[in-house]
């Protein structure tokens with residue numbers, strides 16, 4: 001289905017040099033591509049060989065495919081810039097999803113864009129095999145008029161057996177009921193309520209299904225448990241008049257066993273859209289089936305309708321646009337599904353938390369007076385969600401945003417290789433321990449949602465704290481260390497820790513002015529005197545409210561300290577930092593680029 005809203009983009013369509021590149025080696029509907037062409041260089045080679053794919057993939061950021069391109073572990077290992085493999089359809093059996101996960105590459109698909117097309121094609125094959133439509137057409141073209149030889153069977157009143165009552169299977173079931181068929185289905189994971197509402201009788205095993213079916217159709221993915229699901233033994237239990245259909249994947253019926261059963265009259269016919277090798281390799285059972293007189297075969301046309309191709313193209317291209325723009329996909333195969341509603345709610349927090357992480361690394365690593373050490377490695381981080389945000393259960397994107405932010409200033413890739421797929425792995429590699437805490441009822445919460453990042457290297461220490469909130473579409477930092485503040489974490493920031501006494505602003509302004517640095521905004525942050533810091537109690541961190549209060553009290557000696565946060569234009573060189581540090585009353589300086 002096409003997405004209801006398109007992702008926002010900060011990509012610049014006027015930026016024409018060095019555009020990220022997208023490779024599309026198969027036919028994908030232009031509807032979706034129109035979303036991408038303003039921002040990316042799109043290459044659509046015809047008949048790209050496996051060798052060419054391997055050779056060319058290193059330069060691409062996205063790969064959009066259908067069922068013909070084999071995205072192997074070698075291709076993915078060579079794909080050093082690739083962020084996303086987008087399958088314009090449902091099945092990802094031609095993609096090595098595990099290898100993609102290991103390489104931090106998101107695999108997305110369109111889970112429902114072509115289900116109507118697949119279900120309708122199943123019904124087309126059902127009617128074609130029931131009424132000998134292709135055989136009649138063939139005969140007539142060859143000058144024949146064979147009526148008695150091509151007598152068919154009605155489907156009304158007959159039993160349709162379905163294996164796999166998922167999206168396609170359920171649609172086929174409803175269509176079957178509409179044709180007056182009795183529908184019996186086997187799917188251990190199907191909802192009995194949904195099945196009952198669709199007039200489908202669920203059975204528990206193949207023995208209860210196969211002997212009853214006049215027509216059998218499979219709608220499962222091809223996985224270990226469905227490979228050769230129907231073979232010689234199973235076919236032998238079916239009616240000799242039964243006909244079988246496959247619009248799922250080649251391999252769910254054993255092709256040799258199916259051929260033998262048709263030859264021996266064990267069953268009466270088959271309608272096949274998919275094969276173990278596509279196109280069927282010469283001499284294979286698949287090829288023999290395609291030529292068999294009792295078979296109606298189509299060349300994997302299940303999803304080939306104008307409407308389905310528009311749907312899947314729009315669906316995956318919107319996800320590619322989002323991912324290449326630093327956002328989230330709506331249906332990632334190798335990451336938890338982000339529902340569009342959830343996505344909209346989380347998006348500003350994803351930006352906020354990434355900035356908080358980056359602010360943390362840059363601010364504290366440049367702080368010689370930092371009490372708990374520089375850097376992020378080996379630290380225990382706690383991400384505390386308070387207020388409305390605490391009710392979100394799928395916080396994987398927030399977790400990933402933190403890992404990305406924390407590592408952005410300390411990795412070659414600038415954190416660009418971190419995503420919801422590989423964030424846990426990267427955190428582990430970098431020795432980051434991150435816990436998440438949800439606190440629904442927070443005392444004195446002035447924001448609808450508040451996020452706090454707290455870092456410690458030993459239990460019992462006060463730790464380093466950054467809090468932030470979202471207002472409208474804007475993101476703000478509300479606390480940095482022991483200071484309450486409010487500033488937008490964007491651009492180049494100077495964070496000055498100083499004694500709260502007159503004359504500081506003039507002195508700092510003078511230094512910056514001499515170096516030609518413009519001040520865009522300034523925020524003076526006062527010491528938190530037992531407000532939020534004392535009341536939060538750091539839930540789940542092992543630090544109780546009383547401990548937090550005592551931490552505040554022990555630090556109250558520094559009562560006349562403040563933070564000055566300056567948003568500046570222009571490069572802030574080392575010499576400026578040194579001059580600022582030497583200014584009277586300045587305790588500490590950090591330059592942060594967000």
Ligand SMILES: NC(=O)c1ccc[n+]([C@@H]2O[C@H](COP(=O)([O-])OP(=O)(O)OC[C@H]3O[C@@H](n4cnc5c(N)ncnc54)[C@H](O)[C@@H]3O)[C@@H](O)[C@H]2O)c1
Pocket residue numbers: 090091092111114115118163164165166167168169186187188189190219220221222225226247248249273274300301302303304
């Ligand atoms: N021919 C085409 O062009 C075409 C088009 C679309 C989809 N497909 C294929 O159709 C198949 C179904 O797609 P979908 O979107 O309905 O998938 P789906 O995930 O919605 O449904 C699959 C169903 O199979 C069930 N299942 C899994 N293992 C099973 C088992 N061992 N026994 C019984 N049931 C089992 C699952 O519980 C699920 O309900 C996929 O293989 C997909 O690739 C083909």
Ligand SMILES: O=C(O)[C@H](O)COP(=O)(O)O
Pocket residue numbers: 066067068088089090091092114300301302303304
């Ligand atoms: O899994 C699917 O979506 C279908 O098999 C469609 O495959 P196609 O995009 O190659 O037509």
